[in-house]
Amino acid sequence: MPVFEYAPAPESRAIANLKDAYKPFVNGEFVDGSGEPLKTINPATEEVLAEVGTASKSDVDIAVKAARKAFTGVWSKMPGTERAKYLFRIARLIQERSRELAVLESLDNGKPIKESRDSDVPTAAAHFFYHAGWADKLDYAGYGPSPRPLGVAGQIIPWNFPLLMLAWKIAPALATGNTVVLKPAETTPLTALVFAEICQQAELPPGVVNILPGAGDIGASIVEHGDIDKIAFTGSTEVGKAIQRQVAGTPKKLTLELGGKAANIVFEDAPLDQAVEGIVNGIFFNQGHVCCAGSRLLVQESIAEEVLEKLRYRVSTLRIGDPLDKNTDIGAINSAEQLAKIRGLVEAGDAEGAQRWTSPCPVPDRGFFFAPTVFANVHQSMRIAREEIFGPVLSVLTFRTPDEAVAKANNTPYGLSAGIWTEKGSRILWMANQLRAGVVWANTFNRFDPTAPFGGYQESGFGREGGRTGLEAYLNV
């Protein structure tokens, strides 16, 4: 096959309207936080993007007070029809500023612009649009007449989908009449603070949304705050367990979206080219920084070699590099810390005897990058088959029978997602029944929609986000 070289196709970073400094957002205003300011960097170049003011424990207090006042004074009293209009406004403002948000997200997070532009930002807008419509229809949500909001929600979100996770958290909370104090991740605070500007543009009443950048200690202050009624957390299972322990014995309501180790199961009758696309999307989307990533590939033994060969060929065509280049498939790992974690687990894979293949693609010499890697000959006891890597690293295992595939897929304390590839409809439905996972993608992978509930079984957390089911997390039902 002829090889065509790609010309650079960079998106302009000027669109991001990057400022030198950003501040916490409390009670409708950008304020000087009393925490130590942090510098957020571009993981693709390691250059400082901006200085971001952070909150201290006392700022958490001030924000919770503002949220409480907004809850009792304004937001919980407002008719749903009016609340809805604010959410519709926010949805529209996100759409209007989508290009700016996408570029800013790629700068701060390192994800390819094609993903932030085509997936993260439009889905974030969709979440506000969807939940806006619920605000005046809660009586029809199936939780009995007049379900009530919980009060002030403390929300802590991760760095892998900064704006999208914000939307998943804030949209249902506001639609159901709660007010929020949200902490974005330490390494990716920028789009959340532009979202705060959007709240101002939408003329959202002060205090309804408060955004406090900071590290884990600010998250902990939010979790332990006595005047918060609900905690919603998305992040690692380890932190999730700590939060569940901390909330134990308090009246706070809790939902957790934690880690995963999804099985992507390919049967011998699967449409192989589509399956390979799905496998690639499943593990290399967003550099593998996806809690529901298909990180364990289970291939039927009879086609394992063929699939591996096709997979290696396809993966070697992925382009790694500048996140702002529209032709980039794989961007930067979000932080030096995460890169070190990925390297550690990959070394464990080598040491435990798995067969490693790394894409020969050129890797930038600046910034945090990790070339797509596929491990074959993986056994269930290996760390790379058990632990969440959260990077572009795929572990390949084999199976012979559908029963064995189910047993291997379910052999994990996690249960967030799973994939099935086969042309046989009855097998898809049978497998979907057997798999202990909150989302099952059949002949597709990584599909998200505000109308479709998302969330995990067991150590992948509890509670759902999206759909009618997701409203329960913010209602007194």
Added chain:
Amino acid sequence: MSDRISVAKTYKLYVGGKFPRSESGRVYPVTDAKGKFLANAAHASRKDVRDAVVAARKAFPGWAAATAYNRGQVLYRVAEVLEGRRDQFVAEVSASEGQAAKKAESLVDAAIDRWVWYAGWTDKIATVLGAANPVAGPYFSFTVPEPTGVVGVLAPQQSSLLGLVEVLAPVLATGSTAVVVSSAERPLPAITLSEVLATSDVPGGVANILTGHAAELGPWLASHGDVNALDPTGAAPADRPGLAREAANTVKRVLTVPEAEPDWTTAPDLTRLRRYLEAKTVWHPLGV
């Protein structure tokens, strides 16, 4: 010598469809509300909890996979057998709780009716709580509720039968399996209920009932790695935070329960059914 000596019953545990004594060999005396000796109940141990969890796990796949129609029939059958033993339950509830006969009768009737109510939910949960998701793309996406798994239940301490039914029946209706620690002071209706379960087509291991102390057995249920959810209703309020912290180590679902034991005669709602369900969303592309 004209008075007949009654045949006294030995009350045992109910684990995996069988009625073992506690492996610990321990028993404790059960008295009526006035302090009169009624029986020696088995005093379940940590090992009994573990055996019961093993039985519940083993029974889970079959019970979860049973058709909703079948589960509904099995649960309705429990109500039928309960009705047949109504007098025995009235006597036991009356003795255990110190209720007058009239009140005990109404409690037993309510327990039977409650069981019928839950039996009728098995084949409606998916319709009421599931969804066809109108996603913005060429995909068929639907969400179905599925049972959480093995549920550890600390049954209420006061309401020996109605409260027990209200915490056990929703677990079984959703397709989960249960390990229940009964009321410590009022265990006899629970043991008789296990005889009803054993004779009403409920597969062995689906419901396991241990007599013993929530304070002693609760922590083992809360920390057990193969228990998926915990209902701490019967734990002392002071013990509940500790149980919830233990449960967090395996991200168990922990039911939020009121401080004081609720009035179980009030009409139930979907809350308990919902707590033992996971929403599973399935996607498939549309095309020709």
